[in-house]
Amino acid sequence: MDSELKQFFGNNETTPEEDEEFARLAATTRQVGGGHYLKAIQPWDIVKAWELNFWEGNCVKYLLRHRYKNRKEDIEKCIHYLEYLKAHYDELY
Numbered sequence: 001m002d003s004e005l006k007q008f009f010g011n012n013e014t015t016p017e018e019d020e021e022f023a024r025l026a027a028t029t030r031q032v033g034g035g036h037y038l039k040a041i042q043p044w045d046i047v048k049a050w051e052l053n054f055w056e057g058n059c060v061k062y063l064l065r066h067r068y069k070n071r072k073e074d075i076e077k078c079i080h081y082l083e084y085l086k087a088h089y090d091e092l093y
Contacts, residue, residue: 053092055081 047057058081066074
């Protein structure tokens with residue numbers, strides 16, 4: 001920070017750990033493109049907690065948002081991912 005700005009704002013430097021925590025919180029608390037995920041628990045939190053794979057995670061995502069975004073289309077997407085999981089079960093698990 002240049003000296004004039006430091007005089008004006010004070011020495012508000014942060015640690016790398018504080019910067020990392022800020023970035024993590026900023027990414028998990030903002031919504032890009034609508035409010036259909038602004039609920040108490042984000043789908044990606046469920047995916048992470050349950051260690052779901054790509055197809056399972058997308059099933060969760062589409063199922064949780066269907067009433068707030070694309071309705072039947074999201075149910076169809078969820079079913080599509082489930083069909084893929086069923087067809088490729090042995091190679092995925």
